[in-house]
Amino acid sequence: MSFLPIHLSDGRVLNMKIRKSKRAGRFWLKADISGIYMVAPADNYGINQATRFLEDKKAWILKAVQYYEKVRAECGIDNLRSNAISFLGKIYNLQVVKDTRFSITISTSLCKITVHVTDLRDYKNEIKQWYHTETRRIVTERLEFIIRMNPGLPAYNKVFIKDHTARWASCSEKRNLNFSLLLAMLPIQVIDYVIIHELAHLVQLNHSKRFWDIVKKMDPEFQTHRKLLHKYSMLIKYTRIS
Ligand SMILES: [Zn+2]
Structure with missing residues (x-):
């Protein structure tokens, strides 16, 4: 994974993630709740070519970034972590620990759900x-x-x-x-x-x-x-x- 900085028209600099894909025949962009990234053909591609592609898509990128920022704020998650878990609409960090029997503790103040499991x-x-x-x-x-x-x-x-x-x-x-x-x-x-x-x-x-x-x-x-x-x-x- 590499990154390419792009200046958005709202003044921010976004570090665009670039994922290489063997199946990609051209550049394309993917945005979802976890963020935005660019898919590039696995063979060598020129930085200039990639930069030009991002320049062309700037308006779309800004719109997508703003849309998903709103979605994340509405779901109560500003930075989605890979161990996020939701219960009754609230987002918690999930911690999994091994124990002799199953139990679960929910800490609202720490935003943490600890799951004690018998088999990790x-x-x-x-x-x-x-x-x-x-x-x-x-x-x-x-x-x-x-x-x-x-x-x-x-x-x-x-x-x-x-x-x-x-x-x-x-x-x-x-x-x-x-x-x-x-x-x-x-x-x-x-x-x-x-x-x-x-x-x-x-x-x-x-x-x-x-x-x-x-x-x-x-x-x-x-x-x-x-x-x-x-x-x-x-x-x-x-x-x-x-
Ligand atoms: Zn229905």
Whole structure:
């Protein structure tokens, strides 16, 4: 990995990371929640050529940098570290230590989650088990509360907590509600939105205007929560358990 400085029009100097790739036939840029980098063909490329490419893309780079800065601020992470983990919308540093039995301690003041695991090689599964339990507890509580607040909803069949990382939730034709075990990562109001979204599918198994009207009735701020959900989806990719 090498770096190339680029002067952005807001006055900052960005040290652009450059990754060489054998498959890249040309220069291209990639930006996501963890930052921005440039992919370059693995064969020798001229510094002048690379600099010129970055100069041409300056406006795009600034826009991308500013956009993801906003996303990180909204998710409560300014500098995303590789050991970041989220619980109920708050970002923590994850520390994994070996112990004789599984336990977990959450320090809000230190922004740290310490996981004591019995097998260091299998810590991801032990953490997933913990998320599973927490998500089950939270979903049970919130589901009951939301149903009490919105009488007249059709009944659901069963609730399943699934090992899904690509999908937050779904509603089946058998009226079962499925939730990803990672749901406990989200802020509580976003978890409520996900539950409300699936409950509304019990009435409308589509995303029609009528469906969104039902969602809005139960969650007037659903649009904000939907956007937040999208941002957390990007974050999930960078947690150590997915
Ligand atoms: Zn849906």
